[in-house]
Amino acid sequence: MANTPLLKVDNVGIQFGGLKAVSGVNAELYQGELIGLIGPNGAGKTTFFNLLTGVYVPTEGQILFGGEKLNGLAPYQITRKGISRTFQNIRLFGDLSVLDNVKVAYHSLAKHSILSSILRLPSHFSGEKEMEEKAVEFLKIFNLDGLKYEMAKNLPYGQQRRLEIARALAAHPKLLLLDEPAAGMNPQETKELMDLIAFIRKEFNLTILLIEHDMPLVMGVCERIYVLDHGQLIAQGSPEDIRNNPKVIEAYLGEEVS
Structure with a gap:
């Protein structure tokens, strides 16, 4: 593990009117780590993800990624720097095919220009061909290549989750943020998800930050946990x-632990 953190969150917070949704949070993630972020409902976990990805701009503190300050950058700029995410509520393009959902992510990294696409130049067609080949390779990893022409909205829930993760990975992130990926899954799907997260972390040399309410999943795959x-x-x-921290037990049970 490197001595310099990939992600450094320094006294970060955000205030909406008089409400401090997140306040004074410090965290460090190092290359290759798989870290959990947990807390009761309304604890500020998804708000924290929105701060990391540029959906919200911190009103205090700073966020450093690879030593560069992220404060004030737009979400697409942060994606290009190497941070990708999934959402608590699946946000696929339901009326697009499985293949096109993954190709969307590749378009943010496309080498051919918009002008070449408008003019239908050879670079446009070669670029599109390359993106399709790469997208199919990703779908194979997730066992979705046989469904590449299926509309995303027609997939079972567990496969939609897998597709969303595949799309996030197609942007070639260094840091992957997973927001409750096991939500709505049955025990078998959750077990398969645990195996998948461990696999993609190793296969893609990723750093992963995971929000999750499924405690066996968090305890089973994460090395460190923030609460x-x-x-x-x-x-x-x-x-x-x-697991044994009195403050954590109190936060979840709503009572002081002696």
Whole structure:
């Protein structure tokens, strides 16, 4: 693990009117780590993801990625720097094919120009061919290549989740943010997801930050865990540390632990 963090969150917070949704959060993620972010409903986890990806701009603190400040950058700029995400509620293009959903991500990295596409130049066709070949390779990894011409909205829920992760990976991120990927999955699908997360981390040499309410999943795959409650960081450490932390138990159970 490198000595310099890939992602450094320094005293970050955001205020909406008089409400501090996230306040004074510090965190560091290193290359190749798989880190969990947990907390009760309304703790500020998805807001934190929105800060990292440029959906919201911090009102305090700074976010550094690879040593570069992200504050104020647009989401597409942050994606190009190497941060990609999935969403708590699946956001696929339902009326596009499985293949086209993945190709959308490749278009953000396309080498051919918009002008070449308008004029239908050879570089446009060669670029489109290359993107399609790469997209199919990704679909094979996720066992979705046999469904590449199926409309995304027609896929079963578990396969839609896999497609969303495939699309996020197609942007070639260094850091992948997964927002409750196991939501709505049955136990078998969750087990397969755990295996998939471990595989893609190793296969793509990724750093992964995972929001999840499924505690067996978090405890089973994450090396370190951060815990938010009411927008503040209340604990961090190994799964064993978090499992036995009185502040964490109190946050989830709503009562003080003696």
